[in-house]
Amino acid sequence: MRWTRVAxxxxxxxxxxxxxxxxxxDSFCRIxxxxxxxxxxxxxxxxxxxxxxxxxxxxxxxxxxxxxxxxLDVTNLGMPVLHSNLSKPSKVPDINGAILWSDPVNKILYLxxxxxxxxxxxxxxxxxxxxxxxxxxSMPADPEYRxxxxxxxxxxxxVEGGEFAYYYGGWLSxxxxxxxxxxxxxxLSSLLMYNMDQHTWTNSSGPDSIGRAEGAxxxxxxxxxxxxxxxxxxxxxxxxxxxxxxxxxxxxLYDIANxxxxxxxxxxxxxxxxxxxxxxxxxxxxxxxxxxxxxGGSEISEGVGFDDVYILSLPSFKWIKWYPTxxxxxxxxxxxxxxxxxxxxxxxxxxxxxxxxxxxVPNVYAMHNMDLGKQNPDSSPWYQFRPNLTTYxxxxxxxxxxxxxxxxxxxxxxxxxxxxxxxxxxYFQRVYTPPPRTPSHTPEDDDSTPVGAIAGGxxxxxxxxxxxxxxxxxxxxxxxxxxxxxxxxxxSTPSAPETKPPTMYELPGxxxxxxxxxxxxxxxxxxxxxVTKHFSLPGxxxxxxxxxxxxxxxxxxxxxxxx
Numbered sequence: 001m002r003w004t005r006v007a008x009x010x011x012x013x014x015x016x017x018x019x020x021x022x023x024x025x026d027s028f029c030r031i032x033x034x035x036x037x038x039x040x041x042x043x044x045x046x047x048x049x050x051x052x053x054x055x056x057x058x059x060x061x062x063x064x065x066x067x068x069x070x071x072l073d074v075t076n077l078g079m080p081v082l083h084s085n086l087s088k089p090s091k092v093p094d095i096n097g098a099i100l101w102s103d104p105v106n107k108i109l110y111l112x113x114x115x116x117x118x119x120x121x122x123x124x125x126x127x128x129x130x131x132x133x134x135x136x137x138s139m140p141a142d143p144e145y146r147x148x149x150x151x152x153x154x155x156x157x158x159v160e161g162g163e164f165a166y167y168y169g170g171w172l173s174x175x176x177x178x179x180x181x182x183x184x185x186x187x188l189s190s191l192l193m194y195n196m197d198q199h200t201w202t203n204s205s206g207p208d209s210i211g212r213a214e215g216a217x218x219x220x221x222x223x224x225x226x227x228x229x230x231x232x233x234x235x236x237x238x239x240x241x242x243x244x245x246x247x248x249x250x251x252x253l254y255d256i257a258n259x260x261x262x263x264x265x266x267x268x269x270x271x272x273x274x275x276x277x278x279x280x281x282x283x284x285x286x287x288x289x290x291x292x293x294x295x296g297g298s299e300i301s302e303g304v305g306f307d308d309v310y311i312l313s314l315p316s317f318k319w320i321k322w323y324p325t326x327x328x329x330x331x332x333x334x335x336x337x338x339x340x341x342x343x344x345x346x347x348x349x350x351x352x353x354x355x356x357x358x359x360x361v362p363n364v365y366a367m368h369n370m371d372l373g374k375q376n377p378d379s380s381p382w383y384q385f386r387p388n389l390t391t392y393x394x395x396x397x398x399x400x401x402x403x404x405x406x407x408x409x410x411x412x413x414x415x416x417x418x419x420x421x422x423x424x425x426x427y428f429q430r431v432y433t434p435p436p437r438t439p440s441h442t443p444e445d446d447d448s449t450p451v452g453a454i455a456g457g458x459x460x461x462x463x464x465x466x467x468x469x470x471x472x473x474x475x476x477x478x479x480x481x482x483x484x485x486x487x488x489x490x491x492s493t494p495s496a497p498e499t500k501p502p503t504m505y506e507l508p509g510x511x512x513x514x515x516x517x518x519x520x521x522x523x524x525x526x527x528x529x530x531v532t533k534h535f536s537l538p539g540x541x542x543x544x545x546x547x548x549x550x551x552x553x554x555x556x557x558x559x560x561x562x563x
Contacts (some may be wrong), residue, residue, distance in 0.1 A: 033096035078384025099156035101165035116177035155217035161434035169212035207261035214275035223427035224257035245273035278338035282550025284408030298334035305332035
């Protein structure tokens with residue numbers, strides 16, 4: 001196992017004046033780099049960046065300081081309605097590139113990972129939001145897990161029914177780890193598990209020593225305890241120090257019951273290499289096919305990115321292009337979120353658009369809905385969200401590829417050429433039904449340490465002044481989180497003839513991007529309006545020994561870490 005150090009593209013941030021915090025939904029234009037989850041038919045959106053008003057007039061990316069939510073049973077203009085009135089004290093970090101793990105039994109959201117858009121990151125803490133009590137808490141730090149760190153832009157998933165949450169790969173950098181300094185970002189090759197009942201961590205090895213990030217991972221109820229499926233993004237092969245695409249036809253699988261990784265080749269209409277896309281999974285009612293829907297993403301280096309939908313159907317391991325069916329420029333975007341609802345629909349929120357400065361459907365706060373079974377009058381993959389659509393039907397395109405019908409009964413139940421490992425054939429013949437869970441947490445558990453509460457009373461005038469000064473400090477710190485960095489301007493339009501595709505600019509908040517030297521690719525000079533140019537830094541690549549835990553001490557002078 002190894003940590004991998006790579007050359008990074010590091011933006012030179014412009015000076016920032018303190019800005020008045022504002023409602024992220026006020027004059028809404030775009031949102032991206034956020035994290036989202038669904039619990040009890042309610043959608044939650046946290047962190048990321050927000051644009052307000054007209055981008056040409058106000059091309060700033062403001063940090064989203066709110067926890068947004070929407071009742072999925074209440075719609076307007078065909079989509080759920082986001083609100084910004086939930087509790088989120090200033091002590092809770094406002095970050096991008098994180099994940100929200102959902103615990104539907106205990107009604108808790110766990111905020112793991114991500115990057116600080118400004119300033120030195122705080123020491124690692126796992127934050128928990130109790131939906132019932134509307135309180136945030138920092139989970140107690142256990143000395144046994146003191147080396148767990150905050151990774152960003154990795155891939156996460158939660159086992160059906162909750163209890164176990166997983167996170168694979170991602171970056172450690174100066175935007176996520178305190179005192180990281182000028183040490184270059186590290187790509188992780190480990191799998192992190194959090195037990196939401198016992199509040200314990202387990203860090204295990206990945207499928208190999210290759211660091212990976214910016215791909216996607218989903219959970220499937222196959223085998224004895226379920227399986228994790230990872231694909232796409234970037235990889236940093238051991239010994240190269242170069243970020244290369246993770247091939248889209250190379251699918252990584254983790255069998256939870258046996259704690260074992262597998263690799264399987266996929267065939268069919270394999271998507272172009274990409275990163276920072278989003279994906280969600282659903283399955284036929286008879287479990288004869290598990291279908292993973294991928295949308296959008298950024299190209300690995302140059303280019304406008306993607307505005308398309310691909311389906312990876314398992315266990316046939318066949319890729320199917322689902323959208324678009326006709327050529328055209330579309331609206332490519334990345335750094336967005338996908339959330340499957342009742343297995344039948346997938347709500348896609350936001351993203352960074354690379355070929356337009358138009359706002360992203362502001363009347364519905366950048367929400368788009370995908371009908372996974374095309375169960376609408378238009379037989380379209382895109383349709384308004386319908387709260388009463390709760391059953392998945394396999395769409396015709398999948399049926400044509402693997403046989404069967406809309407209810408399942410797939411005929412193709414193995415990859416072309418067979419499984420790379422015979423274990424996989426056995427695993428996909430089993431269906432996992434999670435046992436009932438007993439809640440291990442109550443709203444009263446939060447009463448002892450509510451975030452933001454001021455304990456004790458004022459002792460004399462000096463104590464009063466200290467409290468006022470402390471409150472002012474927190475207020476100013478919160479205001480400074482309104483990070484402003486220029487948004488990408490369109491450098492070409494869809495109608496411009498014979499125009500070279502615009503450069504894929506560095507993503508706002510992406511301090512760790514390690515694509516400065518891509519295999520067989522010349523270094524790319526990146527430029528964004530209002531930002532000093534920043535470049536790839538080829539050469540002088542190094543590696544660090546992987547530790548058994550999810551961290552590394554950046555101040556250590558030795559390249560070798562304990563194993």
